[in-house]
Amino acid sequence: MDSVEFDLPFGGIGKGNSEWMTYVIVVISVLLFIVRRKRNNTPLEDGLHVFNVILFLSVSVLELTYLSLMGSDAIWFCTPDKVGWLWTIIDFIIFGIIVYNQFMCFFNTLADVEYNSCGSFSKYWGIYSWIWGIIIGVISSFFLPVILPFVGIAFAVCQLVQIVLIFRGVLSKGGWGHAFLCLVVYLLGSLSTVLILVHFVVLLLIVVVGYFVLKVIGSASSLSSKGCCRSCGHYNNNYCLYHCIDIYDPDCKTCNYYK
Numbered sequence: 001m002d003s004v005e006f007d008l009p010f011g012g013i014g015k016g017n018s019e020w021m022t023y024v025i026v027v028i029s030v031l032l033f034i035v036r037r038k039r040n041n042t043p044l045e046d047g048l049h050v051f052n053v054i055l056f057l058s059v060s061v062l063e064l065t066y067l068s069l070m071g072s073d074a075i076w077f078c079t080p081d082k083v084g085w086l087w088t089i090i091d092f093i094i095f096g097i098i099v100y101n102q103f104m105c106f107f108n109t110l111a112d113v114e115y116n117s118c119g120s121f122s123k124y125w126g127i128y129s130w131i132w133g134i135i136i137g138v139i140s141s142f143f144l145p146v147i148l149p150f151v152g153i154a155f156a157v158c159q160l161v162q163i164v165l166i167f168r169g170v171l172s173k174g175g176w177g178h179a180f181l182c183l184v185v186y187l188l189g190s191l192s193t194v195l196i197l198v199h200f201v202v203l204l205l206i207v208v209v210g211y212f213v214l215k216v217i218g219s220a221s222s223l224s225s226k227g228c229c230r231s232c233g234h235y236n237n238n239y240c241l242y243h244c245i246d247i248y249d250p251d252c253k254t255c256n257y258y259k
Contacts (some may be wrong), residue, residue, distance in 0.1 A: 018069040019063055022077060028059040029098045032105045039108065043115035056109045057184065059102070060192035067195055092203060099200045106189040113185050114170070114199055117178035121169030128188060129158030130194055162186070 035044070035052045044052050067074050075081055077091040114120060133155040140147050163183060170179040 018066055019076065020226065021069075022064040025059055025062050025066065026094070026098065028055055028062070029054055029101055032059065033101050036101070036105055044108075044112045045109060045116060049112055052105075052109060053113065053181070053185065056105055057188060057192055060188040063192040063196055064188070067199075077204060078203055092207070095200055095203070099196055102193050106193045110182070110189060112187055113178070113182045117170045117174030117182060119170035119173040119178070119182075121165045121182070123162070123186075125158050125165060126162030126190060129155055129162070130190060133158075134194070134198070 032052070032055050035048065035055065038048065043049075070076070075095075080088045080090050080094065083091065110123065133151065135147065137151050137155075140151055166186060169178050170182050174182075175199050
């Protein structure tokens with residue numbers, strides 16, 4: 001059965017697959033931002049806390065589902081040949097804002113559930129294992145792929161340690177319900193946040209590389225259009241920067257010093 005085509009304001013390439021989920025993710029991210037602005041650097045409690053947790057878990061599940069369904073096409077909204085250059089730039093900025101907002105909301109929500117559970121637990125094993133796992137994993141995949149299984153095992157062990165720390169720090173004071181809530185927020189939140197962060201970093205690297213390539217091309221084009229002294233290579237604006245003399249015959253592109 002053929003999929004139904006529909007237009008998207010982010011560029012309009014929808015094929016009836018999972019592009020529509022970007023709408024929901026954006027809307028929930030806006031709501032999370034509004035809640036985040038209301039916290040005033042203090043943990044959320046009562047109804048606002050419950051609302052925030054529901055929003056955060058919802059966007060985490062949506063993102064994981066979206067990424068699994070879209071695969072390599074997950075960042076279609078930042079692909080010029082699909083949405084055009086204008087929407088690529090706009091979507092890239094929106095994507096960066098969403099990633100930053102979720103990064104902040106992850107730590108805030110995790111702190112909220114920890115506070116409301118009346119317990120406490122260290123987060124270093126889990127957070128740092130994500131950071132070092134990604135860095136070592138990427139480096140190993142290029143230079144020493146044979147150790148990748150050991151990197152994966154070490155990462156899994158660190159996550160198990162984090163799970164134990166969560167239960168040990170919450171279970172005695174908050175009970176099983178709060179312990180599982182803290183665990184779910186940590187697991188879903190960290191996984192979804194890291195995955196969308198990785199996708200954004202890939203785009204950011206492409207933008208940075210493209211910027212430097214265009215800058216080099218622009219510099220070379222500018223130098224070529226102005227001409228260059230065949231003798232010393234410092235011709236610029238009818239002046240030899242090397243010998244500090246004027247060039248009286250710029251058409252020959254040779255310093256007057258050498259005539």
